[in-house]
Amino acid sequence: MDAHSTSLPVAMERRIVEASVANALPHFAPLAIFPLVACAAIYGGWWIAVPLVFYALADRFDRIFGLEERNMDPATTSESQLFLYKLSLWLWAVLWPATFVFALWQALVADHLALWEVWCVAVILTMVGQTVFIVGHELVHRRALWERRLGEFLLASVSYPHYATEHVYIHHPWVCTPRDPGSSPKGLSFWRYLPAEVANNVLGAWRFERRRLTRRQLPVWHHSNAFWRYAVQLIFWYGIILWMGGPWAALVFVVLCGNVVFSMKISNYVQHYGLRRVLTPAGRFEPVKPRHAWSAAYKFTNWLYYNMQRHADHHTSNRRYPLLQHHGEGASPQLPGSYIQMNGLALFPKRWFKTIDPLLDLQRAQFYPDVKDWSAYDSRAFAARPDAFDAIAEIHAAAPRIAGWINRNPALLDMLREREFTDLELPEGFLPDPESEAIARCGLARLYWTHELSLAEMKAQLADIHVQDAGEAVDAAREWSNGKVFQIAMHTMRGSLSIGEAATALSRLTEASIVSALSAVEEDFADRGVPRGSGGVAVVVQGPLASGEAMPGETLDIRFVYDGTPARHYRKLCGRFRKALRALTRNNLLLSHQSFARGGAGEIQPLDAFAEQLRNPDSGLDPLALSRARCVWGSGDENVAERVSGELREALGTRSAREMLLAELRERGERAVEPGLRGLQSITTMRGGLRDIERAALFLRLAPNGDAAAPPEGNAERTFRTAGDRGLITEDAAERLVAAAALWRKLRGALRLVADDGFEAESAPAGARATIAGICGVDDFDALAALIEETASRAAAGIETLAPNLGPRR
DSSP: OOSOOOOOOGGGTTSBOOOOHHHHGGGGGGGGHHHHHHHHHHHOGGGGHHHHHHHHTHHHHHHHHOBOOOBOOTTTOOSGGGHHHHHHHHHHHHHHHHHHHHHHHHHHTSOOSOHHHHHHHHHHHHHHHHHHHHHHHHHHTSSSHHHHHHHHHHHHTTTOTTHHHHIIIIIHHHTTSTTOTTSOOTTOOHHHHHHHHHHHHHHHHHHHHHHHHHHTTOOTTOTTOHHHHHHHHHHHHHHHHHHHHHHHHHHHHHHHHHHHHHHHHHHHHHHHTTOOOOBOTTSSBOOOOGGGSOBOOBHHHHHHTTTGGGHHHHHHHOOOGGGOOOOOTTTSOBOSSOHHHHHHHTTSHHHHHHHHHHHHHHHHHHHOTTOOOOHHHHSHHHHHOGGGHHHHHHHHHHOHHHHHHHHHOGGGGGGGGSHHHHTTSOOTTSSSSHHHHHHHHHHHHHHIIIIISOHHHHHHHHHTSOOSSHHHHHHHHHHHHHHHHHHHHHHHHTTSSOHHHHHHHHHHHHHHHHHHHHHHHHHHHHHTTOOOOSSEEEEEEETHHHHTOOOTTBOOEEEEEEESSOHHHHHHHHHHHHHHHHHHHTTOSSBOHHHHHSTTTTEEEEHHHHHHHHHOTTSOOOHHHHHTEEEEEEEEOHHHHHHHHHHHHHHHTSHHHHHHHHHHHHHHHTSOOOOSOOOHHHHHHSTTSHHHHHHHHHHHHTSTTSOTTOOTTOOHHHHHHHHHHTTSSOHHHHHHHHHHHHHHHHHHHHHHHHOOTTOOTTTSOHHHHHHHHHHTTOSSHHHHHHHHHHHHHHHHHHHHTHHHHOOOOO
C-alpha cells in the first residue's frame, strides 16, 4: 500500500505533479543543515548563527514559495520513481547520528568552544532534532524491517524509542477518540495536554507489549518484548554521551532530548486538536477520514519536513511521504498558517483558542451538521470512560451540574453499573407501553430510596466499611455518599424519583455520613486515653439538611453544644468534630466545602450560652433557622441532646419570634413580584417566593391552633393544608400557598440538581431547560416561566391574608 493505492479523487485529477528529479530535489533541502551544524561545532563564533538563520527563514521562504496543493497520483507512480525521495529520507537518517555525535564531541570533548558556544550548539541540535521524529515516524510505518529498526534507532537518539510502539499501535487505531491521549479535546491547553501525553506514551506502549505477549502466552520479559530493543538502543546512546563527557554531559543530553520531545508534542497537539470521530449507531467510532487532522499546504515547510502538513492523508492511507495527498477545505480542516507558525501559537493558550476554536466550530458544522451538542465528545468523562458515552451524552444534554460532577470525577459513572442502580433501571420494552414502564421504574426507585434504604440501613452500610481511624472513616463516608448522590441525581433526572423523594434520601445520606464521621472521631479520642468528661455533646444541624430537604451544594450549618466538665475536654473534642466535618465537605457533592470553611461554621458553645442566646430577642437568630434545627447525634450524656431540643422548641414559642416573622412578611409584601426565572436566588428572594412561603408556614405553625408540635421535617404544604382545615386561613389562600410551596420545592431541587452555578435561563441549554420543566411538572420551560410569575403573585396575595386572621398566641 506504500506506492500503490486507490486513485485520486476526481477533483484532484487535473492537479497532478509527476515524480521527477526536479520535483525530488527540493526534498533534499533538510540535508543542508548538516554541514552548517558541523561548521558551527568546529569553528563556533558567527558560524553558530548560520543554522539558526536557516530555520528562522523558513517562514519567509513559505511566503516566497507559496502553496503546493498538487498531488502525485499513487495509482500511476511506481515504487522505482520514488527512489530519490526515499534517498533524501535515508540520507537524513544516516547523517543525523553521525552529525549528532560529531557535534557533541566538539562541544564536550574537543574543549575548544566557550561555554556559551556549547549551549548554542545544544540549541542547534535541539532544533535539528525536531526532524528526528518526522523521519523516524516515516520509517517506523514502513513494511521493510530494516527501515523500522532504523526509525527506532533515530528515536532512541532523543530518548524516545517507545514512540514506535505507541504511535503505530495506539495513536493510529484510536486517533481522534478518547482512547488516544495524543488527540487533544477542545478547550485543553497544550500545557495541560503535555504531561498526560508524555506519561501515556510510555505506559501505553508498555501495556500494549504486555497484552501482545499475554495473547501469545509469553511472559512480559520475553526477548520479543520491544522494550528490550529500546533499552539496548538507549544504553548505546547514553553510553556514548557518558564516555565523551561524563555525568554532566548526560544531564545536558537529557535536557536536549526533553526539548526535542517537547517540540514534537506541540506538533502532535496541533495536528488533531479538537477533532473527534463520532460514534456510529452500532457503537463503533466512524472510520478515520481526512477531516480528522488539520492540514496546511505551505510548500517550503513541506520540503523541510517531508510533507508533514499532509498529515490528514497519512492517517487514511499510510503512503510514503511523496505520495501523501493534500486535502482541501472540502475534505480536511485548514490551519490559518504553516505548522511552524501554529506550533508557536499553541504555546499561548488564549491566543490559540481564540484563533482555532472558531475554525473548529466551522469544521464541526461543515462535516457533522446533525451533531448539535459536542459537549459530551469534548468532556473529560468521555476521555476517561469512552464506553459510557450514551450516559455521558444524556447527562451533558440534560443536567450541566451532573455533567460537572462526572467531568471532575469520571469514576462516578461506574456507579451506573452497580446492581443497586441497574436493578432499578428496568430495560426498555419489558412492559407493553412506555407509560407502564415509567410507572414501574418510579415505583421501584421510590420503594428503594425512601423505604428500603432507611437511615438505619445507611448507617449499617457505612459501619460495614472497614476503616482504621477517623481520617479513613471520613474518606469512606465521602466516597460512599458521593456515589449515592450521583445515583439519586440520575434517577431524578430521568423522572424515576420526585424532588421530595430525592430530598428525603439525600438528607438521610447527609445524616448517616455525619454520624459515621463523628462516631469515628469519638472512638479515636477515647483511644488516646483521654479521661471521659461528666457530661456530653449535642450536634445540632440547621436548615434544609435538618428539615429533610437537602439538595446538592447545601451549606453544612452545624453547631456543637456541650454541657459538663472539664470544659477544655469538650472543646477539644468538638474541635476534632469540626475538623472531621470540614474534611467531609471537601470534594463532597452534597455539602459545600467553601461555605463550611468560612467564618463561624461549626460553632462550639456550652449549653448555658446556647440557651441564653436563644432567649435573647436581640441575638439576631433567624426563627426559620431555629424551626429547622435538630440534634442529629450526641456523645456522652443523652440528656444534653434532649435539653438542647427543648431549648429550641421554647425559643420558637416566644412572642418575639412570631412578631419578627410577621414584620418581615409585611415588609416583603410591599415589594413587587419579579417576572421570570433567573436562578435559585431569584425564586428564594422574590416576593411570594421560597423565603416568604417558608416564613408564612412557620408563622402558621406558631399561631393559635397551629401545628407547633410538627417536627422540622414537616413541609410547608402540610402546614398550609392544616391551617386551612383549622380555619386559620381561607381555603383559597391555603390552595394558593400549597401550590406555591410545591412549585418552589420542585424548582429549588431542580435547579440544585440540574443547573450549574451562575445559571441563566436565557442562555441555558435546551436540554437543561426541558429537564427543569419536567421535574416541575410542566411541558416546556416557557410555560414554567409563566407559571412562576403567576404562582408568586397568587402566593403573595395569600400571604397578605395571614395577619388580619391571626390573633395573639395565648
